[in-house]
Amino acid sequence: MQFSKFAKRYTEHSGIVQLMEDLGEAMSGSGNMLMLGGGNPAHIPVMEAFFQERMQRLVQDPAEFSHFIGNYDPPKGEPRFIEALAELFNREYGWGIGPENIVLTAGSQSAFFLLFNMLAGEFPDGSFKRILLPLAPEYIGYGDVGLKDGYFVANRPDIETLPDHTFKYHVDFGALEIDESIGALCVSDASLYWDRHIILCWSLSKLGLPAARTGIIIAKEAVGEAVAGMNGIFNLAMGSLGPTLALDLVRSGEVIRLSDTIIKPYYRRKAEFAIDCFRKQLDGVDYYIHKAEGAIFLWLWFPGLPISSEELYQRLKAKGVLVLSGHYFFPGIEGDWRHRDECIRVSYAMPDEVVSEGIRMIADEVKKAVSSK
Numbered sequence: 001m002q003f004s005k006f007a008k009r010y011t012e013h014s015g016i017v018q019l020m021e022d023l024g025e026a027m028s029g030s031g032n033m034l035m036l037g038g039g040n041p042a043h044i045p046v047m048e049a050f051f052q053e054r055m056q057r058l059v060q061d062p063a064e065f066s067h068f069i070g071n072y073d074p075p076k077g078e079p080r081f082i083e084a085l086a087e088l089f090n091r092e093y094g095w096g097i098g099p100e101n102i103v104l105t106a107g108s109q110s111a112f113f114l115l116f117n118m119l120a121g122e123f124p125d126g127s128f129k130r131i132l133l134p135l136a137p138e139y140i141g142y143g144d145v146g147l148k149d150g151y152f153v154a155n156r157p158d159i160e161t162l163p164d165h166t167f168k169y170h171v172d173f174g175a176l177e178i179d180e181s182i183g184a185l186c187v188s189d190a191s192l193y194w195d196r197h198i199i200l201c202w203s204l205s206k207l208g209l210p211a212a213r214t215g216i217i218i219a220k221e222a223v224g225e226a227v228a229g230m231n232g233i234f235n236l237a238m239g240s241l242g243p244t245l246a247l248d249l250v251r252s253g254e255v256i257r258l259s260d261t262i263i264k265p266y267y268r269r270k271a272e273f274a275i276d277c278f279r280k281q282l283d284g285v286d287y288y289i290h291k292a293e294g295a296i297f298l299w300l301w302f303p304g305l306p307i308s309s310e311e312l313y314q315r316l317k318a319k320g321v322l323v324l325s326g327h328y329f330f331p332g333i334e335g336d337w338r339h340r341d342e343c344i345r346v347s348y349a350m351p352d353e354v355v356s357e358g359i360r361m362i363a364d365e366v367k368k369a370v371s372s373k
Helices: 005-011 015-027 045-060 062-070 079-093 108-119 221-235 241-252 254-281 309-318 338-342 352-371
Strands: 102-105 128-133 152-154 158-162 166-170 182-185 200-203 215-218 288-290 297-301 343-347
Touching (some): 045 062, 045 241, 062 241, 079 102, 079 254, 108 128, 108 182, 254 297, 309 352
Antiparallel strands (some): 102 215, 200 215
16 A cells, blocks of 8 residues: 655654654553653642642533533634633733734644744745754754655754763854744743744643643744644644643643742752762763753763664663663754764653663663673
8 A cells, every 4th residue: 555755754763753652652551661761741749639620620510511522622722721821921921912822732743843834844936944953952853843854954062061970062153054044943942032033832741731732832923823724724623621621720820839839849859869860870981961951851971882872772672761862853963973873861750760770771781882892
């Protein structure tokens, strides 16, 4: 049976598909895998208790339950949730946005697919535009979303080594080239800022609702209208689960307090625990851990690693530990660059005993590879 070029492109091997397949198998309980590779957020008891209580109230309210399971939302997303988001961002950050600046998607990956193919690729005038990643490595899910090859161009970063086996990537601004062939710049930036020339992408996943698949785009009206139109074609309507469960948190502003007092401290402690484990287990090995700045992963670099990060991934998987090979995270980088094959991404969102045992096995395999060269 033959498929179209479109199907062929999206059924071939990709990093994000491998990630989700590994994640699904590990989380289904079908084996004894130590899941340090996927992007599943931690199960934070306080957050799960809130959403459980919210679900119980939803089920017990006949009118709200009937609306929740029986009515389509508009292609733009649940109106009450969108209005609450606009009020929250204006109250907290003074952005001056309205519901017309917000559109929901079926998760952030869906948002990236729509936005990248709106802003890059073939244009009516015959030009071809690309997305510039000023700093790579970047998110693994970007690399395969373009409808054709060549959607991304990226620059190698400046690498700063720091004390205690720590390092940090910096944008090489001198190497940035922005011309008419660049449709947009895509960055993961820790500072929160919005203007009409900026598109922000959010998600409810790290709040504790990854299965609800709710992405949030904040942009000027024309972008929101275009995404809503594509939502209507591809999905008819957006799912109601995430917006319904998170509505009270957003409307009251409680989402800010819980983020600051529960979620951030929880992940900070997890990161510190994982870093301490690596430092103990990797003693005697040449390694660096990227400065932890709020993600739910650690990025490790093993300079001079005698095997590729893909081979390290395969060896660890065979022994029951899942990580992610770093080479998937550099879309748009041209030419050979050994650094890409010396890095792995490790999640620390799982229970501490899983994280510590997985780290021990990672260190053992790295030491074995180094000693055999």
